[in-house]
Amino acid sequence: MKKWIAIAFIITLGCSPKEQPPTEPIAKHEWYGHEVTASAYNSVYWQTDSISPAVAAWGDTLKPGMKSIAVSRDLIKMGLTHNTMVKIDTFPDTFYVKDKMHYRWKNRIDIYMGKDVKKAREWGKKQVLICYAIPLDTDTINTTK
Secondary structure, X not given: OHXXXXXXXXXXXXXXXXXXXXOOOOXXXXXXXXXXXXXXXXXXXXXXXXXXXXXXXXXXXXXXXXOEEEEOHHHHHOOOOOOOEEEEOOOOOXXXXXXXXXXXXXXXXXXXXXXXXXXXXXXXOEEEEEEEEEEOOHHHOOOOO
């Protein structure tokens, strides 16, 4: 019971979008919370693709230091598509969906950790809460005052 109260609390507080600087256009998003299994991966040939290990599934070139994740295909169907903003409960940063995982994985994310294989191994595999932003259809937003 305590776990569900904590999850509800984290989702309520952790999934509210942060204020954007006034110089950026304000995008309308709906934030959703979801529990997933998280592991880590690197852009090395033996973990990804031997020809182009730094090129993600949607064609983005991954570079060490990028806040990027790969998602399982079932999460794509839930709305975690290319460039979706994602907050992971154990990190202060916002990540972006840049890669897809193999079809065999379900309800998983892979956190990109550059070429630091030791760091990825130390991360291991954990259950985490994520919050992800789905853009609202701007045509349906009432803009009259």
